[in-house]
């Protein structure tokens with residue numbers, strides 16, 4: 001597999017991002033919300049650098065594949081989300097692709113009473129965005145290739161890889 005981002009590069013950049021996030025929070029307590037499952041490693045690495053009062057929560061957002069529903073409809077599940085009314089949120093996701101997921105999830109969190117929602121993505125693919133959405137923090141901008149590792153999967157495999165690689169046909 002072609003390695004796009006080594007574990008060392010990821011570590012260095014995530015450390016930088018987390019420090020920037022911590023500075024911007026300026027002492028304000030925050031609820032970090034990760035979008036499962038791709039956010040796994042990114043979230044774990046970011047929160048360990050933030051020395052502030054902090055809560056961690058997770059939600060899922062998946063394209064619904066039910067036969068009777070409209071294709072492409074996003075199903076957000078937030079049973080594990082604590083009360084976020086009046087809280088500042090840092091929403092973390094693995095990758096910004098079309099932008100549909102993050103647009104919907106931000107609206108959902110505001111709907112649940114969040115005071116503010118800042119968004120951090122580890123990766124942003126070039127030339128793929130379909131809806132206007134500007135994340136507050138971006139780790140790396142990458143070419144339009146399917147990537148796995150450091151939380152990202154193909155068929156739920158490869159998430160455990162410490163690097164990010166480009167999956168090619170046959171792998």
Ligand code: XMP
Pocket residue numbers: 038093094095096097098099100101102145146147148152153154
């Ligand atoms: P949208 O299009 O809503 O979707 O921005 C973002 C979600 O799409 C998935 N995604 C990928 N997952 N490798 C992956 O493992 C990729 O290259 C990739 N591109 C998009 C991912 O779940 C992300 O949260």
